[in-house]
Amino acid sequence: MADTTANGPVLAADGTPLKQSLARSLRRQKMRALMLIAPLLVFVLLSFIFPIASMLFRSVENGIVQDTLPETVAALQQWDEQSGELPDEEVYAAFIRDMIIAVDNKEHTRLGSRLNYEETGMSSMFRRSGRAIGRLDPVEDAPFKEALIDIHDGWGEVGTWQTIKTHAVPLTNGYFLNAVDMQRTVDGAQAQPESKQILITLFGRTLQMSLIITGACILLGYPIAWLLANLRMRTANLLMILVLLPFWTSLLVRTSAWKVMLQQQGVINDTLVWLGLVDDAARLVIINNQIGTIIAMTHILLPFMILPMYSVMQTIPPSYTRAAKSLGATNWTAFWRVYFPQSVPGIGAGSILVFILAIGYYITPEIVGGTKGVFISNRIAYHISSSLNWGLAAALGTILLAAVLILYWAYDRIVGIDNVKLGG
Amino acid sequence: MVNPTSESAFVQFDRVQKSYDGETLVVKDLNLSMPKGEFLTMLGPSGSGKTTCLMMLAGFETATHGDILLNGTSINNIPPHKRGIGMVFQNYALFPHMTVAENLSFPLEVRKMGKSDREAKVKRALDMVQMGDFGGRRPAQLSGGQQQRIALARALVFEPELVLMDEPLGALDKQLREHMQFEITRLAHDLGITTVYVTHDQTEALTMSDRVAVFDDGRIQQLAPPDQLYEEPENSFVAQFIGENNTLTGVVKSVSGDACVITLDSGEEIDAKPVNVSQPGERTKVSIRPERVEFNKDRLNPNAHTIKAQVKEFIYMGDIFRFRLSVAGNDDFIVKTRNAPDAVKLTPGETIEIGWLAADCRALDA
Ligand SMILES: Nc1ncnc2c1ncn2[C@@H]1O[C@H](COP(=O)(O)OP(=O)(O)OP(=O)(O)O)[C@@H](O)[C@H]1O
Numbered sequence A: 001m002a003d004t005t006a007n008g009p010v011l012a013a014d015g016t017p018l019k020q021s022l023a024r025s026l027r028r029q030k031m032r033a034l035m036l037i038a039p040l041l042v043f044v045l046l047s048f049i050f051p052i053a054s055m056l057f058r059s060v061e062n063g064i065v066q067d068t069l070p071e072t073v074a075a076l077q078q079w080d081e082q083s084g085e086l087p088d089e090e091v092y093a094a095f096i097r098d099m100i101i102a103v104d105n106k107e108h109t110r111l112g113s114r115l116n117y118e119e120t121g122m123s124s125m126f127r128r129s130g131r132a133i134g135r136l137d138p139v140e141d142a143p144f145k146e147a148l149i150d151i152h153d154g155w156g157e158v159g160t161w162q163t164i165k166t167h168a169v170p171l172t173n174g175y176f177l178n179a180v181d182m183q184r185t186v187d188g189a190q191a192q193p194e195s196k197q198i199l200i201t202l203f204g205r206t207l208q209m210s211l212i213i214t215g216a217c218i219l220l221g222y223p224i225a226w227l228l229a230n231l232r233m234r235t236a237n238l239l240m241i242l243v244l245l246p247f248w249t250s251l252l253v254r255t256s257a258w259k260v261m262l263q264q265q266g267v268i269n270d271t272l273v274w275l276g277l278v279d280d281a282a283r284l285v286i287i288n289n290q291i292g293t294i295i296a297m298t299h300i301l302l303p304f305m306i307l308p309m310y311s312v313m314q315t316i317p318p319s320y321t322r323a324a325k326s327l328g329a330t331n332w333t334a335f336w337r338v339y340f341p342q343s344v345p346g347i348g349a350g351s352i353l354v355f356i357l358a359i360g361y362y363i364t365p366e367i368v369g370g371t372k373g374v375f376i377s378n379r380i381a382y383h384i385s386s387s388l389n390w391g392l393a394a395a396l397g398t399i400l401l402a403a404v405l406i407l408y409w410a411y412d413r414i415v416g417i418d419n420v421k422l423g424g
Numbered sequence B: 001m002v003n004p005t006s007e008s009a010f011v012q013f014d015r016v017q018k019s020y021d022g023e024t025l026v027v028k029d030l031n032l033s034m035p036k037g038e039f040l041t042m043l044g045p046s047g048s049g050k051t052t053c054l055m056m057l058a059g060f061e062t063a064t065h066g067d068i069l070l071n072g073t074s075i076n077n078i079p080p081h082k083r084g085i086g087m088v089f090q091n092y093a094l095f096p097h098m099t100v101a102e103n104l105s106f107p108l109e110v111r112k113m114g115k116s117d118r119e120a121k122v123k124r125a126l127d128m129v130q131m132g133d134f135g136g137r138r139p140a141q142l143s144g145g146q147q148q149r150i151a152l153a154r155a156l157v158f159e160p161e162l163v164l165m166d167e168p169l170g171a172l173d174k175q176l177r178e179h180m181q182f183e184i185t186r187l188a189h190d191l192g193i194t195t196v197y198v199t200h201d202q203t204e205a206l207t208m209s210d211r212v213a214v215f216d217d218g219r220i221q222q223l224a225p226p227d228q229l230y231e232e233p234e235n236s237f238v239a240q241f242i243g244e245n246n247t248l249t250g251v252v253k254s255v256s257g258d259a260c261v262i263t264l265d266s267g268e269e270i271d272a273k274p275v276n277v278s279q280p281g282e283r284t285k286v287s288i289r290p291e292r293v294e295f296n297k298d299r300l301n302p303n304a305h306t307i308k309a310q311v312k313e314f315i316y317m318g319d320i321f322r323f324r325l326s327v328a329g330n331d332d333f334i335v336k337t338r339n340a341p342d343a344v345k346l347t348p349g350e351t352i353e354i355g356w357l358a359a360d361c362r363a364l365d366a
């Protein structure tokens, strides 16, 4: 019992304070552990965190206007965009000087596309004017105001210059405004014209359908998971293979199979007509709409619900239900009051998994969803691969990410994340 | 075959058989009848079918053949929740998502009892097991012994006439186990409950029960009160299983009424009491309890049968001395003596004479 001396700290064998030598040995251990995982850490950083961070940054990054038209942007500072009058010759001259350089570097079309997201027509205006401006001389051909308006009427409109000025900031909230059906204008944030409002609806639909799909998965998955956990080993294994089978088939194949099943001349409609349940003239429309998406996605995501439920149910000993029955509970009461509450963590884990997967799903809605059944992810894909508006795509992605994190947080507050069990 | 006591029997197993896989019988021809208020213990080695019997009685397994009667009516077709049998499970099976009080009030709720009645009964049951202050806790916040008491209270709170307990004390330490043994027997007798208790701890069985059923190989080997079970085992399994026992093997030489002569494998002849041997020439195992063997010459009964023995080992156990002897070829022959001032202390290597009464030496099946 001589590990504390009467005065002063406890000393290690070599005379250094014990705390210090413990800290040193722990630090050495930690360093060694860190060295071991370092390659993996670097790999994860490079391949996962870095791309996500750059995607997030892209949703606000907007250097292109200032980089391509530096003098114009500076000159526009003097112009009062609210006045309703065209800018001075000074601005036009600066613009011509900027454009000649941009045309040389072939950068004016990129700027045109960028501004076209905000104001349709900009892209073709920049492209067409570019060739003519390239032929001008920045000194001899002055003044430029008339000349430019001659090249394209658009340069004589106040709106054009307003657009350039409002979007000249290097970091913009414009993409996020667009993502929620608003736009950045001279008068601050404004609602998009009605014809362009689509994203809020899509967000709402994505949430609503993901909830429906999660609910459907709970209803279908629970009995299956229960069977898996309660059948005899051999039968349960066979059933488990059936549950896992979809994992071994390509997602595209499964979705395409649903297309065959659900179409108006498809298997399901044929069967219903043959049974006389549905009139031949009134075949059900269950594809290329929300119903199609819900059916196909429920099927595809079902294993993600069943597996966590199963692993939780497996840990519930049968003696609980037996105890309940011996205490006088009917089968139903024993299930509802004793078994079900203990299986809730499995439902929670499955629901989170399915919901988060559903909210970001893309391929299945694309194939079976038509126009009514697509998700926000399909819009993101469209902006990434077709309209090339990556800023908007990034903003949509960021909002989606934030939504998932908020839901996760809310779930943690309400149910408690400790209550979620993914494995025994 | 109708059991003569079946009229008054409260619980009765009538030629019950059970097989899980259709190939082997786990319970073979079980006949048992219990009067009301009896405390009966099923004792037996692991896998002998004790839990299976309990489960059939509780209704979680069905008998493959035969009848189980409760109060004279067959319960084979009554679902578990209508049998009104309280049960304490081996792992307690307290519902983890309910508090202790909710666990106790569960059987009352499903019986649609009013709230005030429920609360009164729960409180009474908690007080009965001295856990009155723990109503608001979750089972996980209780110690093993406390959980055990709650499980007991829950099985009793709805006042069943029959309570089944499957190794309820298996997980407790020795001291707590002994305390709970006392507690359980006291409650059972005070409340006049008929109890079927399963254990594989023989001391527990002997100290708690009115009668003990010794199970082996799916059969009841002997059903008797504890003292009779210990002193008059009916076969060599029971003799071996209950208490400490010395066995000598041999062949029956002659039988005459209440006495017989056995020729041991080593050649000696001893007198014994025939229990389940009848013919000369039968092989037999002779059983003698250690404390019935006398090796103090001064106390040896003149009628005692004596035999030579060599001392192999002395084992000091505080209150008693144990000696391991070699007797008629058996090197594990144990004798005991109380640690009294006049106790004889044998030294290993010495050859002595030991003796016993023929009546304490039971010739059983081989
Ligand atoms: N559900 C079951 N399916 C198949 N065989 C079973 C089942 N339950 C028990 N058995 C078998 O029946 C035999 C008796 O089991 P039981 O549980 O009744 O033994 P026990 O006497 O309670 O043993 P223990 O003291 O170890 O609890 C064992 O051989 C066991 O393997």
Ligand SMILES: [Mg+2]
Pocket (backbone or CB within 6 Å): B050, B051, B052, B166
């Ligand atoms: Mg058992």
